[in-house]
Amino acid sequence: MAEKKIIATTSLAGCFGCHMSILDIDERLLDLIEIVEFNKSPINDIKKFTRKCDIGLIEGGCCNSENVHVLKLFRENCRILVALGECAIMGGLPAMRNGIPLKECIEEAYLNGITVHSNTQKIVPNDPELPILLDRVYPCSDIVKIDYSIPGCPPHADLIWATLYSLITGKESDIPYEVFKYD
Amino acid sequence: MAEVVRFFIDGKECMAKNGDYLLQAAKENGIYIPTLCHYDGLKPKGSCRVCTCKVNGRLMTACTTPIAEGMMIESNTLEIEEMRKSIIELFFVDGNHFCPTCEKSGYCELQALAYRYRITAPRYPFLFPLKRVVADYAKIIIDHNRCVLCKRCVRAIKDEMGKSFFAYRRRGQNIEVILDKRMSDRMSFEIALEAENICPVGAIMAKRTAFTTPIGYRKFDKITIGSDIEKIKTK
Numbered sequence: 001m002a003e004k005k006i007i008a009t010t011s012l013a014g015c016f017g018c019h020m021s022i023l024d025i026d027e028r029l030l031d032l033i034e035i036v037e038f039n040k041s042p043i044n045d046i047k048k049f050t051r052k053c054d055i056g057l058i059e060g061g062c063c064n065s066e067n068v069h070v071l072k073l074f075r076e077n078c079r080i081l082v083a084l085g086e087c088a089i090m091g092g093l094p095a096m097r098n099g100i101p102l103k104e105c106i107e108e109a110y111l112n113g114i115t116v117h118s119n120t121q122k123i124v125p126n127d128p129e130l131p132i133l134l135d136r137v138y139p140c141s142d143i144v145k146i147d148y149s150i151p152g153c154p155p156h157a158d159l160i161w162a163t164l165y166s167l168i169t170g171k172e173s174d175i176p177y178e179v180f181k182y183d
Numbered sequence: 184m185a186e187v188v189r190f191f192i193d194g195k196e197c198m199a200k201n202g203d204y205l206l207q208a209a210k211e212n213g214i215y216i217p218t219l220c221h222y223d224g225l226k227p228k229g230s231c232r233v234c235t236c237k238v239n240g241r242l243m244t245a246c247t248t249p250i251a252e253g254m255m256i257e258s259n260t261l262e263i264e265e266m267r268k269s270i271i272e273l274f275f276v277d278g279n280h281f282c283p284t285c286e287k288s289g290y291c292e293l294q295a296l297a298y299r300y301r302i303t304a305p306r307y308p309f310l311f312p313l314k315r316v317v318a319d320y321a322k323i324i325i326d327h328n329r330c331v332l333c334k335r336c337v338r339a340i341k342d343e344m345g346k347s348f349f350a351y352r353r354r355g356q357n358i359e360v361i362l363d364k365r366m367s368d369r370m371s372f373e374i375a376l377e378a379e380n381i382c383p384v385g386a387i388m389a390k391r392t393a394f395t396t397p398i399g400y401r402k403f404d405k406i407t408i409g410s411d412i413e414k415i416k417t418k
C-alpha cells in the first residue's frame with residue numbers, strides 16, 4: 001500500500017463547526033484513517049508539528065496575533081494548505097466586526113454590553129499571556145498563500161470528503177450541486 | 184407581423200423577433216445567459232456586465248443588445264465564462280457578503296451564480312468597505328453591504344402614479360440606494376415584499392419576514408440558476 005498522507009488541522013478564529021463537519025463524514029472516517037495519518041490537530045491533541053505534512057486544513061480566519069503565528073507555522077509545515085469554511089476563506093462571522101473600531105468592540109464586550117453584569121471592577125482583560133487582537137479579522141489568504149478552499153458554514157461533510165479524497169488520491173471527484181454551499 | 188431573424192449562439196442556429204434583446208432571445212431558444220441586474224419585464228440596464236457575450240467579435244451586454252439577422256454570438260466559451268466568473272468574484276470582494284448570516288441566502292442570485300460557477304473563493308482580496316445598514320424605515324431594512332447597484336429596485340418599485348420609491352444618490356464609489364422618506368411612510372407591506380423579491384441580493388429586506396423557509400427548501404438549494412431555461416425544449 002502507498003505511504004499514508006500526513007494531515008494537520010487547526011481552528012483559528014472559528015467556532016469548531018468545520019472540525020465537527022469533518023467528523024460528519026461518519027463511517028468514511030474509517031476509510032480516511034486507512035489512507036492518512038494525523039499530525040498536529042485538535043482531533044488527536046498533538047500540539048506541535050513532529051514532521052512535514054502533506055495537507056493542512058485551516059478553520060477560521062485571523063483575529064489575533066496567535067492566529068497569524070499558527071497560520072504561518074502551517075504554511076511552513078504543510079505542502080498543501082486548504083482554507084476550510086467561510087471564516088478561513090473570507091473572515092466569516094468574526095469579520096463582521098471589521099467595520100467597527102476595535103476599541104468599541106472591546107468596550108461592548110466587557111463594559112457596555114447589555115449582557116455584561118458581573119464585571120463590576122470594569123476590567124478589560126490585558127494579561128500579557130493573551131494574544132493581541134488585530135485591528136480587524138483577516139481572511140487566511142491575506143496572510144499566507146492558500147492553495148484550495150472548501151466553502152460552507154460549515155462545509156458539507158461530502159464536500160470535505162470529496163476534496164480530501166481528491167487531494168490524497170489525485171483522482172477527480174464528482175461534487176453534486178447540493179453540497180456546494182456558502183451557508 | 185414582426186420579422187423573424189436567424190442568428191447563431193455558439194454555433195447553434197437560433198430564431199427570434201428582429202430587435203429583441205439577446206438575453207431574452209437566447210432564453211426563448213433554450214440558452215441561458217447569466218445575468219444579475221436584468222429582470223424580465225424591466226427596461227434593460229446593462230449595469231452588472233455578467234451577461235457579456237461576444238457579438239460578431241465584440242464584447243456586448245446581452246441584455247441591451249438587440250438581435251439582428253446573421254449575428255454570430257459567443258457565450259458559453261472558456262474566455263467568456265471565465266470573464267463572467269471573475270466579474271462575480273469582484274462583486275463578492277467589493278461588498279460585504281456574509282452568506283452564513285444573510286436572510287437572503289438560498290434565494291440570492293449573486294450566490295446562485297457563484298454556485299453555478301463553483302466559485303470556492305474569489306481570486307481578489309476582500310476589500311471590507313465601510314457600509315451602512317439603514318433600519319429606520321417603517322417596512323424595510325436596506326443593507327448597503329450587500330447592494331450590487333443593479334438598480335432593479337429603482338426601476339421596478341413604483342407607486343400608483345408611477346413614481347419610484349427608491350433612488351440613487353451620490354456618484355461613483357459613494358453611490359447608494361435610498362428610499363424616499365415620505366414615500367417610505369406610505370409603503371405597504373406588499374410593496375415591501377415586492378422590493379425584497381426584486382432585489383437580487385439581500386440588500387432590501389421586508390421587516391419581520393426572515394428565515395421562514397428551512398435550509399434545503401430554498402429556491403437555489405437544489406436547483407442551479409438558469410437550469411429552468413436550459414430545460415426548455417426548442418422546436
Ligand code: SF4
Nearest residue numbers: 330331333334336382
Ligand atoms: S438595493 Fe437591491 S435591487 Fe436595489 S440596486 Fe441594490 S442590489 Fe439592486
